[in-house]
Amino acid sequence: MKLPHPIQYQGSKRSLASVILRYFPNKFPRLVEPFSGSAAISIACAARGKANSYWINDLNKPLAELLGLIINHPVEIANYYETIWNQQHDDPIEHYYRVREDFNRTGDPRLFLYLLARCAKGSVRYNTEGLFNQSPDKRRHGTRPETMRDNIFGVSTLLKGKSVISSLDYKDVLSNVNEDDVVYMDPPYQGVCGDRDSRYFSGISYEEFLAALSELNVRQIRYAVSYDGRTGNKTFGNRLPESLSLTLIELEAGRSSQATLLGRDAVTVESLYLSSRLAIEVKASPYFHRKRETKQLVLMETRRRYAAKISKRIP
Template sequence: MKGSIPHIVQYQGSKRKLAPQILSYFPQRFNRLIEPFAGMAAVSIATAKEHRCPRFFINDLNEPLLGILREAVNNPDKIVSDYTAIWEEQFRYEAGSEAHYYHIRERFNNGEKDPSMMLYILARCVKGAVRYGSNGRFNQSPDKRRNGTNPQTLRRNIAGVSQLLRGKSEFYAMDYREVLDMAAPGDVVYLDPPYQGVCTGRDSRYYSGIAFNEFVEALDKLNSRNVDYIVSYDGFCGDKSYGEILPDDLGLKLSYLNAGLSTQSLFNGERVETKEALYVSRNLAKSGMVLQPSLPLF
C-alpha cells in the first residue's frame, strides 16, 4: 500500500496501522464493504485507497462518532471550520484550555451533539479514547499535554478521507444485526466489535456490550446466506490471552496479526508484543488467497 492511510483524528482502537495486514485477506475486487462497527472507518478508508470496491456502508451505534465521519466525508469544509472555532476558543477561555474542554464536554452531554463538538472532544481527550459512564455521559478527561489536533493538520486529514469516500458511502447508526441483514453475496463485511477482553456486559464505547452467543448466531446467519466476512476479535498480549475463541463450527480461518508492542508494557519497562485475532469466513479462506500463518494462543 503506497503512501500513508489518511485518517481524521487519533482514535483508540483504530485499525489504521493494522489495515495493510487486514487488507491482505480481502479479495482484490468486490461489490461493497460493510463495517457494522466502523469507529473511524480505517478499514473502509484503506480499502478505498486501494480501489478494492466502489461502495461503502459505514455504521456505528455511537451516533455522535458516526456524525464525525458523515460530515468529514460529505461536508469537510464545514466541519473543519466549526472545529477551528471551538479549538481557537480554548486559548481565549478565561479559565484555561482544560476548563474549556470540560465546558464543551458539558454542553455535549447536555444535548448539543454537533459533530464538530464531538470531534474537538475526541481530538483533545486522553488517548483519543471514547468513554461513557453508566449514565450515558461522555466522561473521558482531557490530555493535559496537548491542545488537540491543529486545524490545519485536521483539514489535510479530512480532505484525504473525503476524497476517498465522498459519493461512495452510506452512513448509519444502527444495531449491528440490522446492518448484517442488509449484506448480500458479493459484499465483504468487516467486523471489529468491542473486544471481550475490555468489556463485560456493558461497553463504555457503545453504551451496551455485544453478547458473545448473539454475535456467533449473527455470523452463522451470514454463513447461511453465503456472505463473506472478516472479524477482528481479541487475541493475546505476551502470555495473556483475551476472550473466548469463536467456535470451530463457523468454519473460520483463524490467523493472528502483529499489532506491535504493548504501550502498557513499555510504560512498565518491558517489551511485550500484542497479537490480534483475525477470522476469515470459509468462502474467503477457500478462494485461494495466501493467508498468513496462524499462531497458537498461549
C-alpha cells in the first residue's frame, strides 16, 4: 500500500509503519503521537482504519502547524508550495537560502514545507540558537508540485475531521491520555537525550522519560515506543530497563544511508517496545523482524486489501 507522504523527514517511520501497526489493536478509539515528526504512523494507521481519531503532537511548532495546514487546509498549502517551488528556477540555491532566512525570521510553516522537500537528505538540522541551518540538496529541486499536491490531498483525506494538532511538551500530552488510547512514541535516541543535538529541535531527559513510562504503566495505558537501535557494531542508546516490563520487538530497517554512501554492509536494527498491557492484548512476544519478512507482510496485506475491494464490487 503506497501511502501519501508530503513531509520528507529523516528518521520517519514510514518504511516501518506496516510492521509497527501489526502490534496495535485492530480497532481502537484514538491514536496519540506525542513525538509525531511527519506523522507517518498516524497516516498509516488512518489508511488502515484502525483508529477513530488522532492526536498529533510535536514540540516543533512550525512542524505541527504545517501538519495542521496539510490536514485542514490542503488547497492553501498546496498552492503556496507550487508558487514558491516555481520561483526557484533562476537560481535554485540562492532561492533556497532566501526561503531559509525568511523561515528563520518568521517561523512560517508554509516555508518549512519547501525547505523540508528541498534540503539535503530530507534531514532537519538546527544550530545552537534553534535556527534551521540545513543546506540545500544541490542535485535536485525538491518534490514536484503535482506530486506534492497529491500527497497533501491524500493525507487530508485520511485525517481531516479526525485529528487534533498540538505543539506541547510530551509530558503534557501523556498526562491527558486515557485507558482507551494507544500511544505511539518515537523520541530522540537516548544518545542525544538531555544534550542538545543538531538533528533535533529539542532533546529529552532520559530519566524523565523513564519516569513518564513508569507512570503510564501505573495508569494501564497501552503504548509502544521506538527508542534505541544499532547499525553494525554501533549502538544508539541503552535498551529500556527491564523494570518497565516491556516486550522488545526488533525491526531490521536495512542498510543505513550513511553505510550505503560509504559502501558498507552495516544493517540498521530499530527497537520497538510494547507496554505490558498492549503486548498482552495483541499477544506479542519478543521477536526479530527481518526486512525481507517485513516486505512479504506488506505485500500479503496489500493483496488481501486489494482482493477485498474486488470482492465488494462483485454481486
